[in-house]
Amino acid sequence: MNAEVVLFYAFAVLALLSAGMVIASRSPINSALSLVATFFFLAGTYVLLLAHTIAVLQVLVYAGAIMVLFLFVIMLLNLTETEGERAKVTFGRVAGALAAVSLFALLALVVMGVKGAPTAMATAELARFGTLAALGQTLYTEWLLPFEAVSLLLLVAIVGAVVVAKARI
Amino acid sequence: MVPTSNYLLLAAALFCMGMLGVLVRRNALVVFMCVELMLNASNLTFLAFARHRGDMTGHISAFFVIAVAAAEAAIGLAIVIAVFRSRGTLNVDDIRTMRH
Amino acid sequence: MSRTVFILVSIFLVIPALLAGVMMGAYALGGWLDGVWFPGAHRLTNILVLMLVFVMVLASLLTLAERKWSALMQNRIGPNRADLFGRPVPAGIGHFIADALKMLTKEDFRPAKANTFLYNLGPLLAFAPVFALFAVVPAGPTLEVFGKTVDMVVATPDFGLLFIFAIASLAVYGTSLAGWSSNNKFALLGGVRAASQMISYEVALGLSLVGLMMAFSTVQLPAFVGEALGTGQFRYLWGNDAAMGLRPGFDVGLPAWGIFLQPVAFVLFFAAAFAETKRAPFDMPEGESEIIGYFVEYSGMKFGMFMLSEFMEIVILSGVMVVLFFGGYHLPIGEEWLRGTELMRSYPLLLGAVLGMVFWLKVLTLCYLQLVVRWTFPRFRYDQVQKLGWKMLLPVGLVNVFVTGALVLWDPSLRLLALSGLLVIAVVLALTMAAPGEAPAEAHGEGHGHAHGDTTALPPSHAHATGHAQVHALNAHTAVPQKLETPERTPVAASH
Numbered sequence: 180m181n182a183e184v185v186l187f188y189a190f191a192v193l194a195l196l197s198a199g200m201v202i203a204s205r206s207p208i209n210s211a212l213s214l215v216a217t218f219f220f221l222a223g224t225y226v227l228l229l230a231h232t233i234a235v236l237q238v239l240v241y242a243g244a245i246m247v248l249f250l251f252v253i254m255l256l257n258l259t260e261t262e263g264e265r266a267k268v269t270f271g272r273v274a275g276a277l278a279a280v281s282l283f284a285l286l287a288l289v290v291m292g293v294k295g296a297p298t299a300m301a302t303a304e305l306a307r308f309g310t311l312a313a314l315g316q317t318l319y320t321e322w323l324l325p326f327e328a329v330s331l332l333l334l335v336a337i338v339g340a341v342v343v344a345k346a347r348i
Numbered sequence: 349m350v351p352t353s354n355y356l357l358l359a360a361a362l363f364c365m366g367m368l369g370v371l372v373r374r375n376a377l378v379v380f381m382c383v384e385l386m387l388n389a390s391n392l393t394f395l396a397f398a399r400h401r402g403d404m405t406g407h408i409s410a411f412f413v414i415a416v417a418a419a420e421a422a423i424g425l426a427i428v429i430a431v432f433r434s435r436g437t438l439n440v441d442d443i444r445t446m447r448h
Numbered sequence: 449m450s451r452t453v454f455i456l457v458s459i460f461l462v463i464p465a466l467l468a469g470v471m472m473g474a475y476a477l478g479g480w481l482d483g484v485w486f487p488g489a490h491r492l493t494n495i496l497v498l499m500l501v502f503v504m505v506l507a508s509l510l511t512l513a514e515r516k517w518s519a520l521m522q523n524r525i526g527p528n529r530a531d532l533f534g535r536p537v538p539a540g541i542g543h544f545i546a547d548a549l550k551m552l553t554k555e556d557f558r559p560a561k562a563n564t565f566l567y568n569l570g571p572l573l574a575f576a577p578v579f580a581l582f583a584v585v586p587a588g589p590t591l592e593v594f595g596k597t598v599d600m601v602v603a604t605p606d607f608g609l610l611f612i613f614a615i616a617s618l619a620v621y622g623t624s625l626a627g628w629s630s631n632n633k634f635a636l637l638g639g640v641r642a643a644s645q646m647i648s649y650e651v652a653l654g655l656s657l658v659g660l661m662m663a664f665s666t667v668q669l670p671a672f673v674g675e676a677l678g679t680g681q682f683r684y685l686w687g688n689d690a691a692m693g694l695r696p697g698f699d700v701g702l703p704a705w706g707i708f709l710q711p712v713a714f715v716l717f718f719a720a721a722f723a724e725t726k727r728a729p730f731d732m733p734e735g736e737s738e739i740i741g742y743f744v745e746y747s748g749m750k751f752g753m754f755m756l757s758e759f760m761e762i763v764i765l766s767g768v769m770v771v772l773f774f775g776g777y778h779l780p781i782g783e784e785w786l787r788g789t790e791l792m793r794s795y796p797l798l799l800g801a802v803l804g805m806v807f808w809l810k811v812l813t814l815c816y817l818q819l820v821v822r823w824t825f826p827r828f829r830y831d832q833v834q835k836l837g838w839k840m841l842l843p844v845g846l847v848n849v850f851v852t853g854a855l856v857l858w859d860p861s862l863r864l865l866a867l868s869g870l871l872v873i874a875v876v877l878a879l880t881m882a883a884p885g886e887a888p889a890e891a892h893g894e895g896h897g898h899a900h901g902d903t904t905a906l907p908p909s910h911a912h913a914t915g916h917a918q919v920h921a922l923n924a925h926t927a928v929p930q931k932l933e934t935p936e937r938t939p940v941a942a943s944h
Contacts, residue, residue: 187350187354195358195365198385199365201365201369202382210381214384215621217362225391228398230398230410235607235614236414237414243613247624249421251647252428252429254643256432258375258377258438272372274371275372276372279364286363287360290356291357295400296351298400298401308402317407322408325412329416336418337422339426344430
């Protein structure tokens with residue numbers, strides 16, 4: 180039992196619990212806060228996978244920007260309790276739950292086939308793995324075109340958001 | 349050492365929970381949050397495989413997923429606000445203009 | 449007279465000596481702990497000294513400093529009534545203790561129908577991220593103390609500045625949740641305003657530093673400061689240092705500080721970070737005069753945590769600005785000479801004390817600057833805040849990125865960048881001095897337009913102004929009595 184194992188199971192259990200809270204809470208604000216907690220625990224597992232740059236980006240973008248936007252919308256629309264959330268069991272809901280469970284069973288079956296531990300890396304390689312410098316270098320050399328495409332996508336998203344916000348639907 | 353399959357199992361579980369939320373919840377905002385949860389689960393898969401293979405391409409994918417999620421949140425929340433302004437509700441069962 | 453002597457002595461002797469003493473103690477403690485426990489244990493004492501002693505104490509002293517300084521600027525005396533054991537205490541220090549006692553002993557009020565869990569979580573969420581921010585700010589050089597290598601920073605992650613952006617973006621949760629959970633319409637308004645304002649300014653905050661990252665080609669704060677001679681900001685752009693082949697007794701020159709390389713970025717970062725601290729002129733979430741703000745339902749220490757986190761943000765923002773733009777713990781000139789002296793080489797603790805003192809003196813100066821800004825500028829209207837963020841700071845930041853990138857590519861020695869920076873500083877200074885009868889404008893060209901609008905309202909003595917700085921200075925001085933005669937001009941006269 181080393182620290183990595185303990186931390187992994189702690190993060191995993193907490194992430195699953197808070198993800199359950201996202202689905203189960205009745206008020207949207209509790210869902211949003213549980214989701215923020217999930218993102219933090221997931222960032223923890225990212226660090227265990229030596230992806231600390233992605234972990235920081237996760238906190239920066241997901242927790243710091245996207246979820247704040249969600250919170251802002253919830254507060255702006257003043258969504259207190261779940262409006263019209265009918266708690267009755269419908270055919271669609273049961274089917275949805277069954278679909279989710281069977282998908283999990285299928286995925287678990289596939290995933291258990293992935294054997295073995297992570298590849299061992301040399302010290303120099305390990306020191307560079309997951310750093311901002313390494314990520315940036317790969318991004319700006321091999322993946323330059325997709326990177327530019329994503330920047331275009333963000334631009335389109337900004338324009339689209341402005342148009343949608345101004346238009347009357 | 350945690351075997352890679354444990355990370356993948358966690359990701360699968362989170363993905364299915366997100367899917368369950370999308371299928372079961374009726375509040376458009378919560379549905380949206382569950383989509384974010386699914387995106388995050390896919391990120392965890394990418395990173396787990398990146399660590400498994402010692403190859404940072406998975407990090408690039410995760411980076412792009414985060415960027416796309418940001419774009420999606422911007423548009424999606426704008427739509428949510430617009431829908432709420434015109435319909436006064438966020439229940440996905442009541443928003444059915446496009447049906448028929 | 450004795451009051452002036454007291455202030456001068458405390459500014460030039462007591463405060464530097466105190467800072468140097470504490471920093472020397474911090475180094476000694478770190479070296480000792482490294483020896484008796486494990487190598488790297490000094491990071492724990494760094495947490496204690498930097499975050500608890502320096503940031504907390506400075507932040508709580510700033511609460512008093514702000515009251516005193518606002519009193520000074522408004523021609524009042526300020527708090528001077530709290531005695532300690534029946535004896536009057538100088539500089540209102542007694543109020544500092546009285547305020548703390550009052551906050552701790554007040555009734556902890558909770559509004560009916562408030563969401564209890566979130567209501568209690570709000571102050572913690574506002575306080576904790578701010579507290580963690582200082583972890584990556586280096587406050588002193590790396591030294592050999594008692595045979596152990598001791599540095600003055602809590603953490604040196606390879607993503608440096610991203611940590612600051614990530615953690616700073618979390619501070620908004622406390623603010624907006626406090627507004628939401630108070631079950632009060634005004635608090636909710638404050639929370640919504642805080643969320644939108646902080647999201648808007650985060651963009652400009654990040655963008656403003658891209659130029660600096662390109663110039664120093666790093667994102668790590670210790671690398672910005674420069675540990676070894678000739679790296680980061682620890683070198684001269686023009687000077688008689690060793691790199692020039694000269695070895696004089698005392699080295700002088702223009703240091704490669706961020707403020708000379710990126711003055712535009714400094715103004716952008718300062719404005720954006722000021723908006724993140726939510727203090728006037730960006731106090732929309734608080735809005736003292738209209739909605740009272742997101743913490744209207746909080747009392748006692750819970751309110752105190754909101755207030756204290758605001759003051760901690762001042763200290764931390766100053767620390768970050770010192771590291772990025774003002775050379776961190778480095779002296780502007782003569783540090784090479786200082787490090788080379790026999791005394792400093794045989795007693796590294798002394799060097800740590802001196803350079804640590806330099807860092808904290810710079811931080812104090814910038815804290816003072818923020819207090820001045822807070823009590824000088826009028827508040828923005830809400831739409832003006834958003835307009836400033838999206839229509840001014842963001843485009844200017846983008847242009848700055850492009851110009852900086854081109855100049856850095858053209859001349860990697862950064863001298864060209866420094867020339868353009870100095871040019872910008874000169875233009876700003878000229879514009880500021882050429883604006884007659886007007887408070888120093890913001891460092892963008894638009895300040896000029898405001899100045900023209902105001903000249904029409906000024907007495908005729910200003911009409912024949914020729915654009916010469918001295919003439920204007922004279923005019924401004926002669927105009928003061930005239931202004932005092934007309935009551936509506938007095939605010940302008942006071943801002944001189």
